[in-house]
Amino acid sequence: MELLIKNGVVYDPTNKIDGEVMDIAIKGNKIVDKVDEFKAYVIDASNKLVMAGGVDLHSHIAGPKKNTGRMLRPEDHYKDFELKTKVKRSGGGYSTPSSFIIGYRYAEMGYTTVIEPANSPIKMLHCHHEFRDIPLLDKACFVLFGNNWFVWEYLMDNKIDECAAYVAWVLNATKGYAIKIVDPGCVEAWKWGDVEFLDILWGRPETIDEPVPRFGITSREIIRGLCKVNKRLNLPHPIHVHANGLGTPGNYETTIDTMDCVKDLAEEDRPIMHMTHVQFNGYGGSDWVNLRSGAYEIMKYVNVNKHVAIDLGQVIFTDTTTMTGDGPFEYRLHRLTKNKWTNADVEVESGAGIVPMHYKRSSSVHAIMWTIGLELALFAKDPWRVFMTTDHPNGGPFINYPKVISWLMSKEARQRILNKIPKRARTKSNLESIDREYSFYEIATSTRAATAKILGLKDKGHLGVGADADVSIYDIDPKEIDPSKDYKKIRKAFSNAIFTIKEGEIVVKDGEVVKSIDGRVYWVKPDLPSDLMDAMESELSEKFEDYYTITMENFQIPERFVARSTPIPAYYG
Amino acid sequence: MKGFKATLLTGRSLKQGMGKEISKTSDRYKESVSICEVHPKDMEDAGLKERDVIRVTTQFGSVIVKCVPSDHIPKPGIIFIPYGPYASALIGMNTNSTGMPTFKGISAEVEPAPGEKVLDIRQLLTNLGR
Amino acid sequence: MATFEDVVCPICGCLCDDIVATVEDNKIKGVKNSCSISATKFLNYHKHRLTSPLIRKNGEQVPVNLEEAVEKVAEILTNAEYPAIYGMALSSCEAQGLGVELAEEVGGVIDNQTVTCHGPTALGMHDMGMPTCTLGEVRHRADLILYWGSNVEESHPRHLRRYSVLSKGRFRKEREERKMVVIDVRKTASARPADLFIQIEQGQDYELMSALRMVLQFDEIEEESVAGIPVEKIEELAELLRNCEFGILFFGLGLTMSRGKERNIDAAISLVRDLNKWAKFSIMPMRGHYNVTGMNEVTTWQTGYPYAVDLSRGYPWYNPGETTFVDILRRGECDAALIIASDPLAHFPKDVAQNLCKIPFAVIDPHPSVTSLVADVVIPSAVTGIEAEGSAYRMDAIPLRLKKVLDPPSGIYSDEELLQMVLEKVRSMRG
Known part of the structure; x- marks a missing residue:
């Protein structure tokens, strides 16, 4: 089938197209130079915003902990449900949506590629089972390696080649996409409930050199070792790191140390480490009372060090479900909140934990967390290395992305929230003093072009000839709208694409799924x-x-x- | 011979597990589930011998099974019938709003039933209305 | 003669994946590494089979062809106001997914054997969460292993050897390095290998767990005994639990089926949660059927809920006690049923079974069962895990691939294929 998107206002940062009015031609599942206008199905995109389909590089959408999260929270599903239609299966869930619904909701926002960021190797088949039931999205899954005995044994013997062979074998055996490292060392220690060791590692800068009891390896050695392995294997995505000390006041120093520990391994000007959901790892202060934002220090480092990329892990004021391979963190969160708690340690290699969470605007701590995510993005000099995420569902469900976009694009939108959060929180971050507002070009970079690039998905995130024909069209006229003032319109437009095209097929029209196809x-x-x-x-x-x-x-x-x-x-x- | 009151437990047994893998229509399955384990002292008091036919009655129903002495039974007054259509005849349908009927810990009466016959599975089904 | 290694055993939640099966002339001649139940299945599964589709006419089941039987099943489901699809804990995840889809298509309830095994466990988990781990964690680390209300030796015969007390782990190599405690009302076969057996009064599990929690918090118990156990013994047990390095509480239907039901599970999880202040402690339900865990997983990712999902409103609705198969039968609301790889007439309370007998129902099963004997339609199926492949989840939610080691009898299809046929037929009938 041929498709012609006529006269859209196109933002395609990969090809340096910044709001140019132009046509996009599609033949089969690819973008082509041109098609016969009289034969092709023509979409009139005059005065509409056209971008490549969104690419989310970190969203917990499938696998054992996602599903356990669903099982843990029937209350998350009662009110938020969707009916079966001619093209859609039914389902529900706000922070833990059922699998079909994930595909529909992402597609309705104009997203076409989403990555599940953490699965245990031994349970990867579960992830693939759920992938089968997530329509409309191309997917991939990162595999947990940071607390793996085999990896540690190779690294302790300094056998990088053998370790690389092992990692390659696991990726091939489990059909995984990249090396994920979660709280290296601590997950193993937590399997013994070794709270003494964990207390040392929680939020102290020197901690990445603390040897893990019974093994003797350190976090630094694990991260550096796997970074070398990643380079040896030439994997498309760099090591994807969830640093030690997540969710602890003072942890921003650990985060910087962690980024710095691979600096000497960088060769070219491209990232060799992706530091994920940095908001959760960006806390200054020494306890919850004097908590402050560490975003400025972190971005000072990131802005001048091109070997790292980060994503936000932005917090939304809402009820959500936290879930992570970081079991020890979730135990602490359970002790802190007294909310119900699931832990799931996995033999040899990994663990996980799940705790429901309600981020409240009235809480100073939560409000500071909210400012940190935005600060990270707004301090960023290079949007090609700073990506918008909520670490779904940890910071908040992905359907809130349009809100985050509006905060990035409008100081006024941010100020409205700032006016409502506790005064103390406002003084603990720089957010209020930042005037910067993202442009459409920068939004397209942070949500598509740059994420596709760091994932190594060459045919994604852009609209050049040869790219996959994944396109989203939003009901905004970038020439007319002032996002700074009209942020509500921005929010509305990004919530429901007027068209989402997946592999050359119209799958969403006027914000509704009209066709369901399987993703890769x-x-x-x-x-x-x-x-x-x-x-x-x-x-x-x-x-x-x-x-x-x-x-x-x-x-x-x-x-x-x-x-x-x-x-x-x-x-x- | 006289009857006695008891608390009924139902549950899995290895023989039942193997019996169902042979076939639900096999004699082996029927043999494995149409029994009631009784404490030896209760057997003695009631004048029962191994494989004597007894009637077990709860407020929900009544069934004829064979009794066997068992040292797994902790003390007199407890009886055990493996999962299966015989045990099910004695279980109530109230789930206390959980979906789960109470399969363990039901007041029951046991009485010797000489001359009665352990029904086969077909006959049990006839009693269910088919 | 062909030998199949690493075959996954389709019996219990242990899902042992090291079975070696020898096949000759499309028959299994021998198995290695099997427990007694497993060997019984592998060596006997082909005897006593359902051989032909059947339809019940005037009280007699008569053989029909497959097409006719599939059509009849579709007709029963399509004509119903509030049908139920039940079972599949002994089937593949792929078939289970189709079961959910079929229930959605006909607007009925999808439920499974969880309702009469660990349904209360799911309810307890909704309340409390569930600190758990995989079985390998137990093997490598556990120095205290507690079985509560579970006759593991008879229900999961290889559990001790492969995963727990008798296994060899990285940090626990000898039997002496572990303590095994069994708490049960009966002194079952599982009490024999235990270091400590505690015989509890029937129906008093909640009381004992509460007492343990009190003792752990150094509260005084003013009674002399709780649940038939002297307080000194409870204190002794509490010390044992508190002082271990890595403990695990495996629990069985002794907790879920007794008085208290999901409250017993709440109490057990609370106990384990408390124990994490002193030791690493996990809890795990002893899931019975080999893929009942998978059925919960599939139902959850497709609908958001683990069992008893009512799809009659066009979206998933879940309220155990209301939407559970036992309860919709109890109230006489369900007006047709498709039973797959399950035998509710053998295992449901008599009056519930009687209500099932009043409505039209179909059975898909490899073997004759109590339920199939009187079903309105019977469709024979292949034995999943022997004659058909697919996925299954172990009791600790590790997914494994069930293998096909030989062909089913000719004309016999897998649950997955049969459900696909029924689904297509239903769709064509509904237009």
């Missing part, structure tokens, strides 16, 4: 020298059943069980 699942298929792989595999097979309670054969997921499997090669060297 990307995973990385590393190519390594066979002698290296063989040696590693034979060593692995000796230890495998001593460590795991399933066999090595059953750990591996055959490709036919992955919905629309789309492997991406990576070349060792």
Whole structure:
């Protein structure tokens, strides 16, 4: 099928197109140079905003902890439900939406690619099961490696090549996309409930050099080791790091130390580390009473150090569900809030925790958290390395993205909230003094172009010839609107795309899903020298059943069980 | 021979587990679920011998099964019937708004029933209305 | 002769994945690593099979062809106001997903065996959360293993050896490094390997857990005994729990089926939560059927709720006690049912079973069951995990691939294929 989007106001930062009125031509599932106007289906996009489909690089949408979160919170589903229609399955859930609904809601906002950022290798099949039931989105899943015994043993022996072979084997076996590191060292310590050790690591800058009891490896060694592995494997995405000390006053120093610990490994001007949901790791002060924003210090570092990229983890004032591979953090949150708590430690490699959370405007702590996310974005000199997320659902459900966009684009919109938060919170951050407002070009960068780029998805996030025909059209005339004043219109427009086009098909029209199609699942298929792989595999097979309670054969997921499997090669060297 | 009052427990047993894997229509399955484990002292007091036929009655129903002495039974006054259509005949349908009927801890009466026959599964179904 | 290794056992929630099956002439000649229940299934699954689709006419089930049977099932479901689709804890996740879709299509209730096993556990989890772990964590770390209301040796025969007391872990190599405690009303076979067996009064689990929580908080108990156990013994147990490094509480239907039901689970989770102040402590339900966990997972990601989901309103609605299969039958609201790989007439209370007998219902099952004997339609299916592949979730929610080691008898299809046929038929009938 051919499609022609005529006269749209196009923002395509990858191709340096900044609000130009132009046509976008689509043939099949690709953007092409031109199509026959008389044969093609024509969408008149005059005075409308046109961007590539949104690309979210960090949103908990599938897998065991997502589903356990759903199971934990029936109350999250009672009020927020959607009816079955001719094209849609029914479902529900606000912070823990059921799988079909995730696809519909993202597509309705003009998003077409979303990454699940943390799954245990041994439970990856679960993630692929849910991927099958998330329509309209291309997906991929990051795999947890930061607390993995095999990885640690290789790194402690300084066997980077063998470690790389192991990581490659796991990515291939589980059909994962990138190396995720969550609270390195601490998850293992938490499996013993080792609160003494965790207290040391919670929010003290020197902590990344604290040896993990019973093993002796440090957080610095784990992160550096996996960073080297990542470079050796030439994976499309850099190591994706959830730093130590998340959610602890004073943790911003740990965050900077963590970013700095791989600085010497950088070679070119491109990020080798993605530091995720930095808001949760951007706290100054020494306790909850004197908590302040650490965003300024963090961005001072990020702005001059091109080896790192970050995403926000913006907080929304709402009821949500926190869920993370950081089990020890969730235990602390449970003790702090007394809210119900699920923990799920996973043998050999990882863990997880889930606690419901209500961020309140009236709480100083929550209000400071809210300012930090925005500060991070507004202090950013280079939007190509700072991405908008809410770490769905940790900071708030993804359907609140349009709110975040409006805060970034309008000082007035921010001020309205600032006027309502506690005075103390206002003095603990710089947000009120920041005048900057994002342009459409910068929004397109932060929500599509830059995220696609750092994911290494070359055909995503832009509208150049050869790109995937994933396009969103919003009911805004960028030439007319003043986002600074009309932020409510911005919010409304980004909530419901007038068109979302996925692989050349119109899937959303006037903000409603009109067609449901399955998305691809990307995973990385590393190519390594066979002698290296063989040696590693034979060593692995000796230890495998001593460590795991399933066999090595059953750990591996055959490709036919992955919905629309789309492997991406990576070349060792 | 005389009857006695007891608390009924139902549950899984290895024989029931294996019996159902042979076939729900097999004699082995029927044998494994149409029994009632009784404390040896209760057996003695009631004048029952192993595999004697007894009638177990609760406020919800009544069923004929064979009694077997069991040292798993903690003390007199407790009886155990494995999950299956015989146990189900004695369970009430109130779930206390949970979906789960009370399968364990039901007041029951046990009485010897010489001459009565343990129904086969077909006959139980006839009693259910099919 | 062919040998299949790493076969996943389709019996209980242990989902042992190391079974070796030897196949000759499309028959399983032998199995290795199986427990007694597993071996019984692998070596006997082919006997006593349903061989032909059946439709009940004038009280007699008569053989029909598959097409006719599928049509009849679709007709029963389509003509109903409030049908239910029930079962599938002994089926693949792929079939389970289709079951949910079918329930949505016909506007009925989708429910499964959870309702009469760990339904109260789900309710307890909604209230409290669930600090848990995978079984490998227990194997590597646990020095205190507590089975409460679970006769593990008879319900999950390899559990001790593979995952718990008798397993070898990274940090626990010898049996002596672990303590096993069993709390039960009966001195079952599982009491034998225990270091400590505590015999509790029936129906007093909540009381004992409350007493333990009090003792742990150093509160004084003014009674001499609770739940039939002297207070000194309760104090001794509390010390044992408090002083371990890594403890795990495995609980069975002894808690969910007794007086208190989900309140017992609340209490158990509270106890474990408290214990985390002193030790690492986790809790895990001993799930029975091999893929009942999977059915909860599938139902949850597709609808948001783990079982008893009412789709008659066009969106998922969940209220156990109201939307549970037992209760909609109890109240006589359900007017048709499709039962897949389950035997409610054997396991539901008599009066509930009687109500099921009053409405038209169909059964999809590889084997004759109490329920299939009198069903209005019976469709034989392949044995999942032996004759059909698919996914299943272990009791600790680790997903595994069930293998197909040999072909089903000719003309026999998997649950997944059959449900797809029914779904298509329903759609074509509804137009």
